[in-house]
Amino acid sequence: MTVNAVGDRLRKPVSAAPRASSRNPLYLVGSLALGLGVWFVVAGLYGPEVFASPGDTLAAAVDLARSGELWLATQASAGRILAGWSLGVLLGAPIGLLMGRIQLIGRLLDPYVQFFRFVPPISFVTLAVVWLGIGEASKIVLIVYTSVFIVAINTLAGVVAINENQLRAAATLGASRRQLLHAVVLPAVVPYIFTGARLAMGNSFLTIVSAEMVAANTGLGALIWQSRNFGRIDWIFVGIIVLGVLGFLFDRIVLWIGRRALMRFGVKG
Template sequence: MTITTTEAPAPARTRTRPRRTGGKGGQALRTVGVYAVAVLLGLGVWQLVAVKYGPSLVASPSQTLSAARELAADGTLGNSVIASSRRILIGWGLGVVVGAPVGLLIGQIRIVRLLLEPYTEFFRFIPPVAFVTLAVVWLGIGESSKVVLIFYTAVFIVTLNTSAGVMAVDESKLRAAASLGASRRQILQRVVLPSTVPYILTGARLAMGNSFLTIVSAEIVAAQVGLGSLIWTSRNYGRIDWVFVGIITLGVLGLVYDRILRVIATRVLHKYGAKV
C-alpha cells in the first residue's frame, strides 16, 4: 500500500522595499551638507589663488572677511546694501507689474502685438548701460535715473516671457473653453493665466538677475552710495579687499532674493501648477 503525502505550498516571498530613514529632514540635511562641501571647496581654491598672486591682486578669504567687518563697523556696507536693494526692488517690481500685463496683451491681441513688436524687438537689444549717460542727463544723479534703468532692464524680459507663455497655450484648451460658453475674460483667468504663470515667474527671475548687472553700472557712474559705488571707490583707493567685499555682497544678495522669490512663487502660486 502506497501512501502519498502532499506538502503545503510554501508561502510566497513578498518583496519589501527598504524603508527610507530620515524622510524630508534627511534629504534637507544632505542638501545642506553638499552645499557646505561646495562652499568649503570654493574657499580652498580661493585661498590657493590668493596665495599664488598675492594681496595686491587677489584678497584672501580672511582679508575679505576683515575688510567686511571694517566696512560694516562704519556703516558703509549696510548703507550700500540698503541703497542698492531699494533701487533694485523698486525698478524690478515696476518692470514686473508693467511687463506681465503688456505681455498678456501682446500674446492675446494680434493688433497690439503688431503695434508693439517693433519696439520690443528694437529696445531689447540695446543694453541698459548704453542709456546710463542719457539717464543721468535727463533725470539727474538721484534715485530716478537708477530706478528707470532697472525698470528698463526688467520690463522687456518679463514682457517677452509672458507673451511667449500666452502664445504657447494649447489651442485645444482655448477652443474647449469657448465651446463651453466661457467669455474672453474667463478664458484669460482660467486657461491662459494658469498656463502663463511659469513663464512670468521665469521672466521675473531673469529680470532680477539682470537688474543686478544694471545697478552696478548705474551706481558707478552716478551714485555716492551703493554696492557699485563701493566697488568703484575701492578701486580708486587701491583696496582690493573692499572690491572683493562688494562683489561677494552682490552675489549673496542676489542669491537671497532669488531664493525668496522661489519660495513665494512656490507657496502662493502653487495652485497654478507653477514649478520654480
C-alpha cells in the same frame, strides 16, 4: 459644468524637474571648503595688492559693517533693485499678455520690443542722468528698462504656447473673455511670468552695478568703484560677495513667491 470646472479639467499640472527628497549637507560643506582652499592658494600666489585673501576680506567686511558704509551701500542697491524690478514685472506681464491676446497690439509693439531688447541698459546711463538727474529715479528707471522686456517676452511666449483647443473648448461652454483669462490663460502663463521675473532679477543686478559705478555716490557698485580708486582690493571683494549673497536671497524669495502663485493656479512647481 461651469467654466471654472472646465478650466480645472483643461489645466494639466506642470511638474518641475524632480527634486531630491533630501540633500546631504556634506556636499555644501565640501564645496565651500574647496572654494576657500582655492581662494587661499590664489591669494597666496598673487598677493593682497591683486587678490585679497579670505582673512583680509573678512576683516574688511567687519570694518565696513562697523562704519555703517556696507549697510548703507547694501540698502541703497537693494532698494533700487526691488523698486525697479517690481515696476518692470508689473509693466512687462500685462504688455506680454496684451501682445499675445490682441493681434493689433502685438503687431504694433513687437518691433519696439525686438529693437530695445538688444540695447543694453548701460548704454542709457548717460541719458538717464541727463534726463532724470543723479538721484534715485535714474537708477530705478534703468532697472525698469532692464526688467520690462524680459518679463514681456517670457509672458508672450507663455500666451503663444497655450493650446488653442483648450480655449475653444471653454469658449463653446459660453466662457467670457474674463473667464477665459482666469480659467485658462493665466494658469498657463504664470510659470512663464515668474521665469521672466527671475531672469529680470539677475539682469537687474548687472544694471545697478554698472549704473552705480557711473552715476551714484552710494550703493554696492559705487563702493566697488571707489575701492578701486583707493586701491582697496579687499573692499572690492566684499562688494562682490555681498552682491552674490543678496542676489541669491532675492532669487530664493522670488522662487518662493512663484511657487505659491503656481499652487494658486493649480500648477505644480
